[in-house]
Amino acid sequence: MAFALRRSSSLLLRDWEQSGSFAADLLEQTSSRLRLDPRDRAALQRLVYAVIRHQRLLDHLISTLVRDRPDALTRRLLRMGLVELLLLDGAPHAVVSETVALAGRAKGLVNAVLRRAIREADPIRSTWPELPADVRWSVPAFLWKRWIAQFGPDDSSKLAQWNLQPAPVYLRLHLPAGVTPDFGSAQVCPVPGFPSYVRAEGPIPRQWLEEGWAYAQDPSTQGAVNHLSVFPEATVLDACAAPGGKTLAIVQSAPDARILATDQSADRVVQLRENLRRLRCDSVVKIAQQDWLETLSPSLESARFDRILLDVPCSNTGVIRRRIDVPWRLKPEDFGKLKVTQLSLLERLAGHLAPNGLLVYSTCSLDREENEEVVEAFLGRHPDFRLVSQSSVKPWIDGFDGAFSAALEKRSR
Structure with a gap:
């Protein structure tokens, strides 16, 4: 990931924290403003969404690695660096150097924490199964209690893990008479039990959406x-x-x-x-x-x-x-x-x-x-x-x- 995208990720997460706007809307605005190509947009989304999804686990890790409560910028950069190093398999040197470059006066702290995370990655991960499930799976405590009461601990954990995974794209087809799209080039597969739907396995031709041949829907x-x-x-x-x-x-x-x-x-x-x-x-x-x-x-x-x-x-x-x-x-x-x-x-x-x-x-x-x-x-x-x-x-x-x-x-x- 290029330095500019990490900087954009930090700014997007700042706006998400401060404005109350939806992450998807901010992602769309940022991608449009920067004219990101699909690959860079996907990289931006992957990092930002991972930070938001794993927020509670990341904050727990920060609390164990940092003695004093960090300011908002430092916490945001530590979340980004830790999620890349421990959950997204980011390239260690690039993650550390580019995240530190964004840290201003907290460069020393961010550098020390991220380098420690690299050295102790396996021991850090080994502690996760012992964490309270709501912390491990990043669910707010009040919501976890509701789930436990309604679904029990096993199904609640399955639901929480499901929510941490990127969502696939499903399309409801709505083809004009006589139109047969090229399914091979579109990289889609049928959805058993749902004849009007396909699941996207790769990029979808823009024509499908622009011409109203398909509608994104689960x-x-x-x-x-x-x-x-x-x-x-x-x-x-x-x-x-x-x-x-x-x-x-x-x-x-x-x-x-x-x-x-x-x-x-x-x-x-x-x-x-x-x-x-x-x-x-x-x-x-x-x-x-x-x-x-x-x-x-x-x-x-x-x-x-x-x-x-x-x-x-x-x-x-x-x-x-x-x-x-x-x-x-x-x-x-x-x-x-x-x-x-x-x-x-x-x-x-x-x-x-x-x-x-x-x-x-x-x-x-x-x-x-x-x-x-x-x-x-x-x-x-x-x-x-x-x-x-x-x-x-x-x-x-x-x-x-x-x-x-x-x-x-x-x-x-």
Whole structure:
């Protein structure tokens, strides 16, 4: 890795710590500003994401190697150097010399710590199995306790290790009639059980994405659409639709359905509209901005739908390896607050479901408080609804991102 990329990594991590921005957004901004080629962008992402993923373990190592608490810059550079030397197999001489060059007045300290890490790499690693599991696998203590209570220690460790791995790229194909892409040059392979998906094993031709032939999406998202069971000419509401991946899946499952896709944010509606335009779905999907917990537009006040997909805002604990910021943004009280919002949305949307219709509640969370407990609370208040089907995807078992979905049927009176 070139010195300039290490410097960019340090600056990106500084901005991540100070601004509250998402790492993926900062990576995109940095790559665009510096006009990085794919190889350099990948190198930048690899280092930055490794530091964020292993943050708690790295801070433990720093506490054992440094007597006094380092300042923010020094801590950041030590995290970078240690993760390269102990977890990414970086070239020792380059790691030390280029990291030290960024350290300013702390050059001596950074040099000493990193050289010690080189000398004692094997003894340092040998202590890791004895560490508390939440430190070893870099999980915030409060989140680890929730996982232990819900999944037990073995499955919690499997989940934590899953989250530390780089996420593969899956693509949902959406090919125009008569188009047969060159799968060989694209380096993709089929995904068993998911005929619309391929897994990328190398660079994807830009044409695939620019022409709307494919959409990056994990196969776990298909479960919610399967539960929806859309029939021809059904009226369908995708209530929290942006960025549009599940809307695309609905279109593919029932091209003749009458679909309305909404989202509460103007920016997200712009993103939704652009994605559906690129995917050639904008002519068959109506798009509107609507916060379903606020005053409804006149056209929606009395609207009823045969099918409603409610993919609610959630903790994202099922997709941590893709959204690496999640563990460091969540707070213990967030789960209760999210449950209130989720149940409120479910209550509101239930009033827009036609008799005998299906409402599918879905999240990308693994947490029972956001999933089963929300569904149970809703059914307890609404005897006119019944649970038709329910499923969850556990990453350490199923091999895909975590997800939950439940289909609720409104009985006719």
